[in-house]
Amino acid sequence: MKLITAIVKPYRLDEVKSALQEVGVHGLTVTEASGYGRQRGHTEVYRGAEYQVDLVPKVRIEVVVEDADCDAVIDAIVKAAQTGKIGDGKVWALPVETVVRVRTGERGPDAL
Amino acid sequence: MTTVTLAAQGIDTGDTAWLLAATALVLLMTPGLALFYGGMVRTKSVLNMLMMSFVSIALVTVVWLAAGYSLAFGEDAAAGLIGGLDHLGMAGIGPDSVQGTVPTLLFATFQLTFAIITAALISGAIADRAKFGAWLVFVPVWALLVYVPVAHWTWGPGGWILDRLGALDFAGGLPVEITSGASGLALCLVLGPRLGFKKDAMRPHNLPMVMLGAGLLWFGWFGFNAGSALGANGLAAAAFLNTLAAGCTGLLGWLFVEQKRDGHPTTLGAASGAVAGLVAITPSCGSVSLLGALVIGLTAGVVCSYAVGWKFKLNYDDSLDVVGVHLVGGIIGTVLIGVFAAAEMTGGAEGLLYGGGLAQLGKQLVAVVAVGAYAFAVTYGIAKLLDKTLGLRASEEQEHTGLDLTVHAETAYDHGVLGHGAPVSSSVVPSAQKVKSQA
Numbered sequence: 001m002k003l004i005t006a007i008v009k010p011y012r013l014d015e016v017k018s019a020l021q022e023v024g025v026h027g028l029t030v031t032e033a034s035g036y037g038r039q040r041g042h043t044e045v046y047r048g049a050e051y052q053v054d055l056v057p058k059v060r061i062e063v064v065v066e067d068a069d070c071d072a073v074i075d076a077i078v079k080a081a082q083t084g085k086i087g088d089g090k091v092w093a094l095p096v097e098t099v100v101r102v103r104t105g106e107r108g109p110d111a112l
Numbered sequence: 113m114t115t116v117t118l119a120a121q122g123i124d125t126g127d128t129a130w131l132l133a134a135t136a137l138v139l140l141m142t143p144g145l146a147l148f149y150g151g152m153v154r155t156k157s158v159l160n161m162l163m164m165s166f167v168s169i170a171l172v173t174v175v176w177l178a179a180g181y182s183l184a185f186g187e188d189a190a191a192g193l194i195g196g197l198d199h200l201g202m203a204g205i206g207p208d209s210v211q212g213t214v215p216t217l218l219f220a221t222f223q224l225t226f227a228i229i230t231a232a233l234i235s236g237a238i239a240d241r242a243k244f245g246a247w248l249v250f251v252p253v254w255a256l257l258v259y260v261p262v263a264h265w266t267w268g269p270g271g272w273i274l275d276r277l278g279a280l281d282f283a284g285g286l287p288v289e290i291t292s293g294a295s296g297l298a299l300c301l302v303l304g305p306r307l308g309f310k311k312d313a314m315r316p317h318n319l320p321m322v323m324l325g326a327g328l329l330w331f332g333w334f335g336f337n338a339g340s341a342l343g344a345n346g347l348a349a350a351a352f353l354n355t356l357a358a359g360c361t362g363l364l365g366w367l368f369v370e371q372k373r374d375g376h377p378t379t380l381g382a383a384s385g386a387v388a389g390l391v392a393i394t395p396s397c398g399s400v401s402l403l404g405a406l407v408i409g410l411t412a413g414v415v416c417s418y419a420v421g422w423k424f425k426l427n428y429d430d431s432l433d434v435v436g437v438h439l440v441g442g443i444i445g446t447v448l449i450g451v452f453a454a455a456e457m458t459g460g461a462e463g464l465l466y467g468g469g470l471a472q473l474g475k476q477l478v479a480v481v482a483v484g485a486y487a488f489a490v491t492y493g494i495a496k497l498l499d500k501t502l503g504l505r506a507s508e509e510q511e512h513t514g515l516d517l518t519v520h521a522e523t524a525y526d527h528g529v530l531g532h533g534a535p536v537s538s539s540v541v542p543s544a545q546k547v548k549s550q551a
Contacts (some may be wrong), residue, residue, distance in 0.1 A: 012378055044313075044373070045373075045374040046313070046315060046378070047378070047381070047420060048373070048417070048418065048421030048424075049421060049424050051313050055314070061130060088329070101141070
């Protein structure tokens with residue numbers, strides 16, 4: 001199994017959710033996040049003062065999938081989140097040792 | 113404001129009714145200011161900001177009734193500099209006492225509401241970092257040593273600015289706007305900048321609250337300016353319309369600059385622009401024509417929108433722009449009387465534009481410099497003294513955590529344990545238990 005973590009622009013969240021449903025992902029976790037990448041945020045002018053906004057608001061989407069589905073799910077997320085402009089985000093995957101469904105105690109892929 | 117005449121005429125019920133309403137309107141400005149300022153600070157010290165305004169109502173009222181009124185509006189005791197002690201504790205003033213065409217008690221209360229908001233205005237310069245106990249001492253001392261003398265100079269019987277020099281100030285450019293702005297500058301210089309000044313963004317946490325506060329200020333300002341006619345008459349109506357007009361052009365001027373300079377018209381800019389226009393028309397609303405009011409408001413809106421940026425270049429943390437709006441706007445309004453004063457409003461004095469030459473302008477400048485320098489110097493002295501004795505500044509930990517939780521044991525919003533300046537604090541629980549066990 002793999003844990004896929006995607007950091008995307010907040011306004012692409014609905015698109016990503018729809019795309020994940022289409023490729024058969026049943027559950028996900030979303031958290032609000034902030035961070036920066038290669039551009040280190042941007043500068044803003046407010047009330048005559050210019051300042052650096054380095055932590056830009058993002059959403060973090062986490063899903064656990066079976067190994068065989070990993071590439072397809074990543075592709076679906078990237079396609080849905082992409083705008084082609086800076087700040088589109090990142091997606092990465094990590095191996096997962098085990099997963100347990102708390103209600104039933106099922107383990108492994110059955111718990112997904 | 114018409115100068116004090118001690119010749120008691122009969123009470124006019126119409127004038128009295130309007131001034132009663134106007135006094136309540138001006139008092140409402142201070143809670144309005146609390147919201148205006150409260151919305152501009154960060155979530156962790158909003159209650160402290162509100163408290164500084166609310167305690168000003170209580171503190172200044174007590175000081176004013178004890179001695180302030182007598183020293184400001186009592187019979188002149190020394191060359192137009194200060195009033196006498198005849199009315200300490202409001203002695204000798206009863207329900208039958210008459211001031212012009214209104215009861216003296218009402219006149220004294222109307223003037224009190226001006227003293228209250230002037231003290232509260234200063235708090236904007238010291239947001240998020242002042243020791244609350246020091247503010248409780250500062251306000252009454254400042255009211256007696258700074259506000260009261262300047263009010264006497266300006267509106268007291270025989271005061272040197274209006275009665276002797278012949279400068280004009282209808283509703284408080286000198287005692288309210290310039291005094292609060294110069295005092296705010298002195299106080300924030302002694303106090304030093306907030307942690308993270310010029311590094312962190314420190315944007316307003318609640319702009320709807322700012323807009324509500326600005327609305328209440330504007331509403332109350334009709335009592336402030338039109339009430340200063342001290343009667344229900346044509347002068348009050350002219351001041352009322354001038355007040356509306358200048359607030360509007362101030363708002364438009366500030367938004368125009370923001371759109372050109374920053375690319376966005378902001379709600380904070382609209383609120384600040386309206387206030388800048390209102391500040392500038394305060395001294396001038398009873399002496400300029402409608403054209404003058406429109407130009408004065410616009411000038412203040414444009415100039416103040418730049419003035420609020422000076423603190424970043426000159427390194428003084430006037431947190432909520434008391435200097436940029438009240439000092440600068442107050443100077444603009446008071447000085448431009450010398451340009452736009454119209455005989456139909458003043459009953460004599462004329463500005464540069466209407467053929468009055470430079471005479472009135474010169475008098476206005478003398479008054480502005482004297483009041484600004486006096487307020488700055490005396491406030492600087494009070495602040496230094498408080499800093500050396502009580503300490504003026506909250507501890508670094510209090511400032512970082514927020515004054516709401518550390519000083520008042522409250523937070524404005526429940527953001528959960530990890531949210532916005534209301535961190536898990538073990539220090540609150542033991543102190544609460546201690547209180548219980550002692551009881």
